[in-house]
Amino acid sequence: MRRLTALRDQVHTFEDMLQQSNDLLELYDLAEDDEQLVAEIRAQAETLAKQLSELELRLLLTGPYDENDAILAVHAGTGGVDAQDWAEMLVRMYLRWADRRGLKAEVLDWTEGEEAGIKSATIEIKGDYAYGYTRGEAGTHRLVRLSPFDAAHRRHTAFALVEVLPEVEDDSEVEIRDEDIRVDAFRASGAGGQHVNKTSSAIRITHLPTGIVVTCQDERSQLQNRESAMKILRAKLTERRLREREQERSDIKGEHVSEGWGNRIRSYVLQPYTMVNDHRTEYSTANVAAVLDGDLDPLIDAYLHHQLELAEQTAGVD
Numbered sequence: 001m002r003r004l005t006a007l008r009d010q011v012h013t014f015e016d017m018l019q020q021s022n023d024l025l026e027l028y029d030l031a032e033d034d035e036q037l038v039a040e041i042r043a044q045a046e047t048l049a050k051q052l053s054e055l056e057l058r059l060l061l062t063g064p065y066d067e068n069d070a071i072l073a074v075h076a077g078t079g080g081v082d083a084q085d086w087a088e089m090l091v092r093m094y095l096r097w098a099d100r101r102g103l104k105a106e107v108l109d110w111t112e113g114e115e116a117g118i119k120s121a122t123i124e125i126k127g128d129y130a131y132g133y134t135r136g137e138a139g140t141h142r143l144v145r146l147s148p149f150d151a152a153h154r155r156h157t158a159f160a161l162v163e164v165l166p167e168v169e170d171d172s173e174v175e176i177r178d179e180d181i182r183v184d185a186f187r188a189s190g191a192g193g194q195h196v197n198k199t200s201s202a203i204r205i206t207h208l209p210t211g212i213v214v215t216c217q218d219e220r221s222q223l224q225n226r227e228s229a230m231k232i233l234r235a236k237l238t239e240r241r242l243r244e245r246e247q248e249r250s251d252i253k254g255e256h257v258s259e260g261w262g263n264r265i266r267s268y269v270l271q272p273y274t275m276v277n278d279h280r281t282e283y284s285t286a287n288v289a290a291v292l293d294g295d296l297d298p299l300i301d302a303y304l305h306h307q308l309e310l311a312e313q314t315a316g317v318d
Helices: 002-031 035-058 080-100 130-137 222-253 288-292 297-317
Strands: 070-076 104-112 118-126 139-146 155-166 181-186 202-207 212-216 264-269 275-278
Touching: 002 035, 070 080, 070 130, 070 222, 080 104, 080 118, 080 130, 080 139, 080 155, 080 288, 104 212, 104 222, 118 130, 118 222, 130 155, 130 297, 155 222, 181 222, 202 222, 212 222, 264 288, 275 288, 275 297
Parallel strands: 139 264
Antiparallel strands: 070 118, 070 155, 104 118, 139 155, 181 202, 202 212, 264 275
């Protein structure tokens, strides 16, 4: 019923836009030399074009979990303090992007770095097609800049890994049995602050068959942290199953699938020039400040269209 409602709303939206476009065409025929009316028609047409572009982009989201909420985990990688600072910058970028799109974002787990930044953080993004829009962010992100933590102010390179997981409420293919998990409670660690609990309510869940370990320490109670940790574990198991299926398909086709730290998807250069470059789509922009402030839509748009082109090429070969 949820799927049916979403499709019905989508059809109604297209029908409404079609009616609006017909109304604007008729109004334009009547405008003649009324420059003010023509200007208003053009403004409405531009708004309609933006709405159409957004709907066309949504049509590219056809994956099994694209409509679902998403869980993003950001981990500091190679680069020391710069990498931890970079990981926190990425979390801020995704939180701002979610706010721009009217999505609800909440921090589920936050582990502070020793000097600055974070070692890791997990955020939940709720809203229509949250996973579909963010799944292309999975991979390694590289930052090149003059390090504020280097007394000589030399140029440093830092890396951070982003995991994107689909949030799944109920999936018959993902079963978590009580005997397959070990739950440990511990006191949250870190430098303190709003993200760190002051009591021993932090939770660590180990999934024994796979070795996956999930921690959550940002909620106020042990029960809340356990619920959040189970949510993350279910998402990780779902993503693992999706990755295994993709690997099976790639093995059959003889393709190579990169993952983890070796999969560098994007570079952000602040010195000696400013540039954000996506290595999969070759989309680039010099406005790094805007991207880091949450203006990710052009990069997401380019990735989704790139995926569509790859799918069409594969279909053509097949």
